[in-house]
Amino acid sequence: MATKIDIISGFLGAGKTTLIKKLLKEAYADEQVVLIENEFGEIGIDGGFLKEAGIQIREMNSGCICCSLVGDFGTSLKEVVDKYHPDRILIEPSGVGKLSDVIKAVQGVQGDVDIVLNSYTTVVDAKKCKMYMRNFGEFFNNQVEYAGAIIMSRTDIIDEKKAQQAMELLRGINAKAAIITTPIEKLDGKKILEVMEKPVSLEEELMSEEEVCPECGHVHEHGEHHHHDHDHDHECGCGHDHEEHEHHHHDHDHECGCGHDHEEHEHHHHDHDHECGCGHDHHDHHHHHADEVFTSWGRETIKKYTREGLEKMLEALSASEDYGIILRAKGMLPAEDGTWIYFDMVPEETEIREGAPEYTGRLCVIGSKLKEDKLAELFGLA
Numbered sequence: 001m002a003t004k005i006d007i008i009s010g011f012l013g014a015g016k017t018t019l020i021k022k023l024l025k026e027a028y029a030d031e032q033v034v035l036i037e038n039e040f041g042e043i044g045i046d047g048g049f050l051k052e053a054g055i056q057i058r059e060m061n062s063g064c065i066c067c068s069l070v071g072d073f074g075t076s077l078k079e080v081v082d083k084y085h086p087d088r089i090l091i092e093p094s095g096v097g098k099l100s101d102v103i104k105a106v107q108g109v110q111g112d113v114d115i116v117l118n119s120y121t122t123v124v125d126a127k128k129c130k131m132y133m134r135n136f137g138e139f140f141n142n143q144v145e146y147a148g149a150i151i152m153s154r155t156d157i158i159d160e161k162k163a164q165q166a167m168e169l170l171r172g173i174n175a176k177a178a179i180i181t182t183p184i185e186k187l188d189g190k191k192i193l194e195v196m197e198k199p200v201s202l203e204e205e206l207m208s209e210e211e212v213c214p215e216c217g218h219v220h221e222h223g224e225h226h227h228h229d230h231d232h233d234h235e236c237g238c239g240h241d242h243e244e245h246e247h248h249h250h251d252h253d254h255e256c257g258c259g260h261d262h263e264e265h266e267h268h269h270h271d272h273d274h275e276c277g278c279g280h281d282h283h284d285h286h287h288h289h290a291d292e293v294f295t296s297w298g299r300e301t302i303k304k305y306t307r308e309g310l311e312k313m314l315e316a317l318s319a320s321e322d323y324g325i326i327l328r329a330k331g332m333l334p335a336e337d338g339t340w341i342y343f344d345m346v347p348e349e350t351e352i353r354e355g356a357p358e359y360t361g362r363l364c365v366i367g368s369k370l371k372e373d374k375l376a377e378l379f380g381l382a
């Protein structure tokens with residue numbers, strides 16, 4: 001049986017790891033699963049948390065799984081399949097990766113390796129969705145637009161109105177995905193996986209009632225029919241033949257988000273297919289690689305911290321832009337009292353907990369226009 005590939009995408013701190021842990025426990029318990037992580041920061045931090053769950057983890061920290069690294073990624077995927085023959089490979093792209101690039105990379109090796117793209121899901125922080133769309137739309141929106149299913153995180157802590165607003169924003173750029181709005185801790189992992197694998201939105205459910213497939217003339221089951229549609233959409237963004245491109249152009253304009261009109265868009269495709277083939281509009285001056293926009297700063301350290309001290313440092317990070325635009329910080333550090341402090345921070349939300357001793361202390365900050373000297377000073381590591 002071909003190894004199933006589940007892609008779990010989502011912006012920095014969205015809740016990808018939280019979801020993966022839940023799926024491992026509740027939905028993948030009887031399967032052999034390998035996780036491929038592509039972290040943006042230089043220091044692998046998540047690995048530590050997930051190793052406790054006892055699954056195989058392969059980290060790809062050398063760069064993004066994107067246009068330039070498709071080869072490495074393919075090799076990595078092949079090695080994992082040959083070595084472990086897993087039932088499933090979970091791919092957790094970096095929080096600033098473009099989902100379309102990852103889908104394309106998987107599809108690119110599908111012919112050589114016995115894998116099948118099974119699901120492509122995006123976790124969205126419902127609390128920050130609006131802000132991310134506005135400030136980092138180029139990366140954030142792509143993850144939403146290409147998702148088969150969208151899981152809204154933090155619907156447990158925001159009010160209904162805000163959740164509704166976030167949902168509408170997401171629906172505005174992805175008309176088809178199933179959007180999970182129920183807090184995930186209320187749902188069984190199996191149920192979540194079911195939605196990820198057969199993401200049927202209400203709209204499709206209603207529409208497909210009596211719908212006859214225009215291609216084969218049959219009435220399909222909901223899920224079946226839906227998958228059919230989705231496959232087409234995604235193929236369209238990923239370097240498949242031109243006829244199909246044109247055929248689906250209507251959808252594609254939306255997916256691209258480039259703001260150009262249809263004709264112009266088509267033009268770009270002709271011109272730029274050669275350069276990269278990833279279906280992006282490279283002519284657009286707003287196209288960036290993640291490392292042009294986001295930077296990370298990380299340190300290994302033996303310095304000991306206190307919870308109170310660390311809390312203040314993390315508060316200072318989001319209180320101003322003195323340290324740059326901070327989007328994410330995490331780490332595990334030795335405490336003065338001999339315990340270990342693990343922390344997870346997204347602006348205005350900090351989680352500090354006790355964890356198992358690590359071989360050394362590590363911390364990582366991700367953001368835009370980071371001021372490294374100031375950060376080193378703040379954490380007492382200058």
Ligand SMILES: Nc1nc2c(ncn2[C@@H]2O[C@H](COP(=O)(O)OP(=O)(O)OP(=O)(O)O)[C@@H](O)[C@H]2O)c(=O)[nH]1
Nearest residue numbers: 012013014015016017018095153154157328344351
């Ligand atoms: N209240 C609440 N907190 C959440 C939810 N999902 C994630 N978090 C918290 O948000 C923080 C980040 O969650 P992660 O699962 O590590 O996010 P991630 O997407 O893997 O983050 P990256 O490491 O940046 O890729 C953690 O402190 C989580 O406990 C949610 O649905 N509700």
